[in-house]
Amino acid sequence: MNNQVLRRWRWWHKWSSIVCTLFLLMLCVTGLPLIFSDEISNFFDPPASDAGAKLFGATALDAAVSGAHSAYPKESVRLVYLDHDKQRILLRLSPGPDDTFDHTHQMTFSAESGVLLHDGDPPGDSVMDFILRLHAEMLAGLPGELFLGLMGVAFAVAIVSGVVLYAPFSRRMGFGEIRRKRSSRLRWLDMHNLIGLTSGCWAMIVGLTGVMNSLATPLFGLWEMRDVAPILGPYIHDPALAPHAPVSVAIRAAEAALPGMATTFVTYPTHISGSPDHYVVWTQGQSKLRSRMLTPVLVDSRTGTVAFVAAMPWYLRMLEICRPLHFGDYGGLTLKWLWALLDVVTIAVLGSGVYLLFGGGRKSRVVAGDATAGEAALAEELLLVEGRT
Amino acid sequence: MLLLRSKWWPPIWISVVTFVGLVGALVVEGPVGDIAGAVGLGAPLLVTVWFLRRA
Known part of the structure; x- marks a missing residue:
């Protein structure tokens, strides 16, 4: 992958992430109680216990x-x-x-x-109805549904471009390796890559099915x-x-x-x-x-x-x-808990992505050169990659 | 060539396990389906935790 192609993928990953992150965070947070909506409903309104009757x-x-x-x-x-x-x-x-x-x-x-x-x-x-409406349509009806569908497409682009970038940005590393002795941004980048890759398939499934739901x-x-x-x-x-x-x-x-x-x-x-x-x-x-x-x-x-x-x-x-x-409501309570944990993991990926994009400082400007200040880790990696190509 | 690199295999396997587990949980009835779902989602979480703890 030459530098121009790499930069193009990085552009897609950066901007698709910037566009959808805020909305994805809202969807992840409101999605958490919705995973357990049956249990919450049963808590407030317990089911009848007349099993066996007609x-x-x-x-x-x-x-x-x-x-x-x-x-x-x-x-x-x-x-x-x-x-x-x-x-x-x-x-x-x-x-x-x-x-x-x-x-x-x-x-x-x-x-x-x-x-x-x-x-x-x-x-x-x-309360649950409000959370559901916020999650599904941002309280804006059909335009809200379609907008969130568009954000789902941006999320899918961010996942695909992130996976593509994984190869050049971790060229000399094994899977899951986290560089503890390098800068904190590289450590965050490695964690972002690890969590993003392991949860990527689930996130892609939930994202694309969310897009499909937005078209209901x-x-x-x-x-x-x-x-x-x-x-x-x-x-x-x-x-x-x-x-x-x-x-x-x-x-x-x-x-x-x-x-x-x-x-x-x-x-x-x-x-x-x-x-x-x-x-x-x-x-x-x-x-x-x-x-x-x-x-x-x-x-x-x-x-x-x-x-x-x-x-x-x-x-x-x-x-x-x-x-x-x-x-995620078709495999019992265990599946729901795992679903919720992956939801939290996705929040971590989004949070680390925000840190990598906007958490720049003095050092980042020196390293990044022509890149924006907040892209320190990515730029640092890019320079390493470019130095070898 | 890209796929032959060893670091690609873990994410590919995790993705396959996740996908098969989630679809299996939907298609297969009873506890077997529930276990498939738990394995499908448990695998990526376990791998993540294992590598994070190692770091």
């Missing part, structure tokens, strides 16, 4: 919906979520069937009896526009119906149409990401991987019969497979 039966489901209607007769049920982990039925209601999801509130019912357990959002939910809204929009809108065309001008068929009938019909799939949630007739005439029953597979893959079934809300099974396109399947690889 759960999510027709009686319980329909009792929950009628209980919600009795409590809020002027409101519309928008979503029924079957929380298998906590053995609860969660309902979200809003004043009108076409209100945005921000205007909904939650009611929690027993999955065994359909009895009301809690009216209102569970404690701690708003446009990808779902594309699917709705290309595949769903033509099917819902005849119904689009209908007012959102108050269903005649009970939600339990819709669930039974959807699960009969897709053997081996279980319902995870149901959206009621609406014009907002749904159909004004249909329940949309979202089903998932039973295995660890297939449970991440959702298949929506449209069920006529008047008759309770299946109208359409919407096959998900390849790009949404890709997104669904990418999600667990970003969240």
Whole structure:
């Protein structure tokens, strides 16, 4: 690798790192509590312990919906979520069937009896929701999501360019060697290289799957526009119906149409990401991987019969497979702790990178020559490399 | 040529172990999958700690 190519890679590594570091630090810090979001949720709102009982039966489901209607007769049920982990039925209601999801509130019912357990959002939910929104969209909606996706691309460029620079910048060294007797900047550079290389694969996986997640809204929009809108065309001008068929009938019909799939949630007739005439029953597979893959079934809300099974396109399947690889929530608590440790390790890589770029001093200016003051260690290494080429 | 240098092998192996472990944990059911995930993420952490302690 000649000097010009080396300088070009160094430029890419420097500027891609500068662009994304601050945002990556925010993502790493907000990502830490999100890794343990299930445990935090269980701490504030412990799950029920009625294992063995018949759960999510027709009686319980329909009792929950009628209980919600009795409590809020002027409101519309928008979503029924079957929380298998906590053995609860969660309902979200809003004043009108076409209100945005921000205007909904939650009611929690027993999955065994359909009895009301809690009216209102569970404690701690708003804090975790805030952290999630900060992590996913910087509280800025779709523009925030896309911006963070761009930062993910810059992070991937920083990782690739960092790996490329590893070879010339540690030419005479063995793997993992840290030069304790040289300047503190070289020691930091060696630690930056070591930690970056060992955690690079994980960071790349989490970064790229994060980029994929940032595209979720446009990808779902594309699917709705290309595949769903033509099917819902005849119904689009209908007012959102108050269903005649009970939600339990819709669930039974959807699960009969897709053997081996279980319902995870149901959206009621609406014009907002749904159909004004249909329940949309979202089903998932039973295995660890297939449970991440959702298949929506449209069920006529008047008759309770299946109208359409919407096959998900390849790009949404890709997104669904990418999600667990970003969240780290598929291998038990051990995987979560290791995920959190690697998150901290990534913070160390980012911190050491900031030190190497901006932690310059008098000596660095002398050594670096034409380089900027803060690039002392890199410049020192570069001079060593150039001296040999 | 670059890949034949010995210092490239440890990061390549760590990356392969990490990737296979993470995907294995997602695809394989039960404790075997969980162990695959733990090995996949444990390997880079152990290597990092070992070299940092040696320094």
